[in-house]
Structure formats: structure tokens, C-alpha cells
Amino acid sequence: MYVVATPMGNLGDITQRALEVLRSVDAIACEDTRHARRLLDHYCITATTFALHEHNEHEAGAKLVEMLRGGHRIALISDAGTPGVSDPGAIAVAAAQAAGFPVVPLPGPNAAITALSAAGLTDERFLFIGFLPPKSAARRAVIEQLKDVPAALVFYEAPHRIEECVADLAGVLEPQRDIVIARELTKLFEQIARMPLSEAVAWLAADDNRKRGEFVLLVSGAPPREGLDAEAERILKLLNAELPTKQAARLAAEITGVAKNALYQRALELKP
Numbered sequence: 696m697y698v699v700a701t702p703m704g705n706l707g708d709i710t711q712r713a714l715e716v717l718r719s720v721d722a723i724a725c726e727d728t729r730h731a732r733r734l735l736d737h738y739c740i741t742a743t744t745f746a747l748h749e750h751n752e753h754e755a756g757a758k759l760v761e762m763l764r765g766g767h768r769i770a771l772i773s774d775a776g777t778p779g780v781s782d783p784g785a786i787a788v789a790a791a792q793a794a795g796f797p798v799v800p801l802p803g804p805n806a807a808i809t810a811l812s813a814a815g816l817t818d819e820r821f822l823f824i825g826f827l828p829p830k831s832a833a834r835r836a837v838i839e840q841l842k843d844v845p846a847a848l849v850f851y852e853a854p855h856r857i858e859e860c861v862a863d864l865a866g867v868l869e870p871q872r873d874i875v876i877a878r879e880l881t882k883l884f885e886q887i888a889r890m891p892l893s894e895a896v897a898w899l900a901a902d903d904n905r906k907r908g909e910f911v912l913l914v915s916g917a918p919p920r921e922g923l924d925a926e927a928e929r930i931l932k933l934l935n936a937e938l939p940t941k942q943a944a945r946l947a948a949e950i951t952g953v954a955k956n957a958l959y960q961r962a963l964e965l966k967p
């Protein structure tokens with residue numbers, strides 16, 4: 696079984712190896728067979744296709760395993776980008792692996808990684824969230840949970856929810872954090888705009904075209920907290936109440952890994 700990443704807009708974004716595999720397999724499992732035809736026809740790929748999507752993945756996965764058992768070589772593609780990433784694929788992959796068949800990934804386009812590569816965010820880490828819940832209360836609750844994550848946050852969003860989603864990000868996260876709105880990647884109207892979160896709602900409202908297409912939203916990681924984190928503060932307070940300041944700061948530094956100087960300064964502030 697081959698899991699093959701396919702273009703997310705520009706049909707030129709397909710690897711040599713992906714084309715070789717798609718040309719040589721016995722069948723291709725597609726999220727949408729009609730959508731896949733556009734790509735397959737473009738590259739004169741005539742393989743048989745069958746549907747494997749979120750509503751039939753268990754049955755279609757079982758069918759795929761039967762075909763593997765019959766000695767067939769099968770490729771799996773989704774409508775755009777990498778299967779299994781906010782797309783069907785995981786259930787079929789697990790079924791093939793459970794049946795003892797090797798699953799070979801063919802790397803290629805992915806909207807999150809493509810957006811990250813041109814986002815200009817300097818965070819060392821990123822956390823891929825994908826789609827947030829569609830309803831605002833649930834969406835805000837998830838964003839709240841992500842508030843302190845020291846990594847860039849990466850979201851997928853559909854055009855009809857882009858305004859409310861950006862409004863919730865701006866409402867919950869610190870306004871000085873950067874947001875990158877990456878739209879229509881690899882397509883004709885590709886746009887990548889970076890701005891402080893506080894400006895994002897107005898930026899979208901200023902031009903209807905900015906709300907069209909497919910979106911990746913990236914938000915820079917949580918700003919460093921002022922002062923000590925809650926656990927370091929708690930430990931320092933306990934030690935500081937019992938020991939001389941210097942000793943309390945030294946022990947708190949050993950326990951928490953926080954710099955001794957910062958703890959010493961805070962311990963001085965805490966002494967009555």
C-alpha cells in the first residue's frame with residue numbers, strides 16, 4: 696500500500712516518485728474519484744479508482760486489504776495534500792498494517808508545512824491543530840487551552856468560518872502575537888500576510904477577496920511570561936519562609952531549573 700501526497704492546487708506539485716507509483720499500481724483509493732480524475736487525467740494515469748472517504752473508510756479499508764491480499768498494489772490519495780492529515784487515511788492505513796502489509800508513504804504537499812515554510816515565524820516549535828470546532832463557544836475553549844503553549848499554532852479553516860475563527864483567536868490570545876493568514880497556497884491568488892493579532896479582524900474586513908479560498912492560520916507562540924511560573928513561585932515561597940534568602944534561591948533553582956538570580960531577586964521581594 697502506498698500513501699501518496701498530491702497537489703493542493705498547482706498540479707505541478709507532484710513528485711516523480713508519486714507519478715511512477717500512481718502509474719504502476721493496480722488501483723487507487725481516492726477521497727473523491729471525480730476530483731481525482733482531474734489530476735489523473737492531467738498525467739494520463741488510467742488506473743482503476745475506488746472511493747475511500749470519511750463516510751465509508753471502514754468498508755473501503757476492508758476492501759483495500761482484500762485487494763492487497765489478492766496480490767494487488769494499491770495507492771491511497773486524498774483530495775489535496777497528504778492523506779491522513781485532516782483527511783481520511785488513518786483507518787485504512789491501520790487496517791493494512793494490522794493485516795501485515797507494508798505501508799509506504801510518498802511525501803509531498805501539505806498545507807500546514809507549506810504555510811510554515813513561508814510564514815516567517817521564528818518559533819522553534821509548532822503545534823498542528825488542524826480544524827477548530829465549528830461553534831464559537833467550543834472553539835474559544837480550545838483556543839483558551841492553547842494560550843500558554845510555547846510553540847507556533849497551526850490551524851486549518853474554511854472560508855465561511857474564517858472571520859469568526861480569526862475573531863476568536865484575537866479575542867482569546869494576546870493581541871501582540873503575530874498571525875499569518877496563508878490563503879490559496881500554490882494557486883493563482885496565493886496570499887501570505889503577517890500582522891499582529893489585534894489587526895487581523897480589520898484586515899479581513901477591508902477586502903472581501905481576503906476571505907476567499909482555503910486558509911492556513913498560524914499564530915506565533917505564547918510570549919515569555921513575566922516573572923516566575925506558578926510552580927517555581929510556590930516552591931520558592933515555601934523555602935523562603937524557612938531558610939535564608941540565598942539558600943532558598945539556590946535550592947529552588949536546583950529543584951525547578953529556573954535561573955538562581957531570578958529566584959534570588961524574587962525571594963528578596965517576598966521577604967517581609
Ligand code: SAM
Nearest residue numbers: 703776777782805806851852879880909910911
Ligand atoms: N490533507 C491536507 C494537507 O495535507 O494539508 C489537508 C486537507 S483538509 C480537508 C483541507 C484544509 O487544508 C483546507 O480547509 C485548508 O484549511 C487547508 N488547505 C488545503 N489546501 C490549501 C491551500 N491550497 N491553501 C491554503 N490552505 C489549504
